[in-house]
Amino acid sequence: MSSSTLFSPLTFGDFKIPHRVVMAPMTRSRSAQPGNVPTESMATYYAQRAGAAFIVSEATQITPQGQGYSFTPGIYSAEQVAGWRGVTDAVHAAGGRMVLQLWHVGRMSHPVFQQGQAPVAPSALAPNAQVWIVDEHGQGGMVDCPVPRALTVSEIRAIVNDYYTAAANALAAGFDGVEIHAANGYLIDSFLRSGSNLRTDAYGGSIEKRLRFLDEVTDAVVDAVGAARVGVRLSPHITQRGMHCPDMIVTTLKAARRLSDKGIAYLHFAEADWDDAPPVPESFRRDVRRAFGGAIGVAGGYTEARAQAVIRAGWADWVAFGRPFIANPDLPARLRNHLPLTVPDTHTLFGGDERGYTDYPNAG
Template structure:
């Protein structure tokens, strides 16, 4: 029986446990240029005891940005900054994969010269993104505008942007990459009938709607190797105009195609707000049948729920987000059944070390 603390070989790397640090946006990249910093290297190295770290979402191109101060992987300075992160994590004995990100319509006009984010169709998501006012230095949630629909001729360029970002990630020393195709971002919006009204080869039928994600996966896997490439989905998200009952079937169809190319993992982001829909057991079983690679799940898991999924054989790894924020030694706290510290929500986005690298391991804290 697998447990959270069972080792696992993933993408050629020996993981000491099934505990994954989930990707979490922290918005602390250096400006100008959205460059990873020494502070980010310290942050990730502090959490190197995770079986696997998945980095915060990282834009593949300037067009792919939707939030202030998020890092990129498309410039030489960004690659050099990420190399400091991977070196620090590896020196601490960890393993780290970069999450590749194009936000699509989940963006703001201030990030685009023409004021228009891109999407499969010109449909606003009815959502907001975190944008820092350059005059005040303060961030606020601002509404996303109506995007412009990508021309068919532009799509091969976006696939190449993903491939280029993967090459940069390889140069930066990452152990693998994960393609972000969840939460209403570009690839996810192509999958869904609510956001994709195209009539070209990238819209309409399920085979057409999964086409872009499959092309991206093939391009990225050609760089890193399929075993070191993963992808993230959120089948049952209802926010951001994503409430599409056809999405789970589209994702299962795509999973079968990704299985054929030997992709290393599928990561399911489960909604974790109070009234969120449950992920049906039937979907979990169907995904396991469709995909022979590793399956990661994330979203409001505790140790007991995580172990239950592992025991049933429905998942191979479980990703934890918020617990890793205030508990850099989270795996050790699980092993020892030690109390978890709470994080300060006021320090989630932007700022410096406070609420980022200032949380301490349990064994360094004053004991009663």
């Protein structure tokens, strides 16, 4: 049993955090158009939540090809880097810390974001999923993802370089680190799983080959920013979007050992957050702790009580909270003082103006 609690400090990699209540990455689709540029409103939103142990930004596409939803921000243009600099300056001025989540959606996209072409993936398999697209009339809705096309080896290598550039841009934008999004059915996750990766070359087939893309991306990002500033997000127990894989747990544990050898700062596990979701087996938590030498974070519908329990058991070092942070910008203080939590307005989660974004008050 660990003597740590949700409100004890922690140091790992280049991170020194005053407690363990992390703000999870949440897509809010409010970047400026055209160009998917971060805005002053986004700076206000994140600065309001700077009391988090650290903030993981909304998922941010590393290239135009990496986009799969309307109005999500990027980190590939000079305008985007400048916009994000406004966000990180505001967060730092408020005493906070923030990492940028690096994102390539892969097959979780639509030709509207791909200049009329098919999205890309390890293999030409549709994800049985939908993405949120705003039409020419300004109306947002969910649209089916089409069958993607399989990437060539040269294209894979180019995407690895895109991750390097995006990570370097994140440092230029003032972020304290980066998180590689390798979860939830997006590009890296689809390489990891046998149900979505049917390749027979160096990037598919055996577990070792399916891990190669994650290996190469992580090495590139580490080269750009240093291992002590890097985290990786995984979701081995989530199987929606056609992500079934019978050996995903074995694959994840091998990935954890390899990432530990690279010296990255943390792993961040996205867990199922619906009401009747099966619990993560304690045996998996134990095996991950043995495999990985850095900090371990978890996210997925945690309450304060569940967060305290997983930290005290020693299975996690911090817990990321998602929707509670939307309507409770001072969430750590509310949890520490056992204050009631406001429920977010689900109609204002994606797109729109300050309503349901920057207008939620502190507890006072």
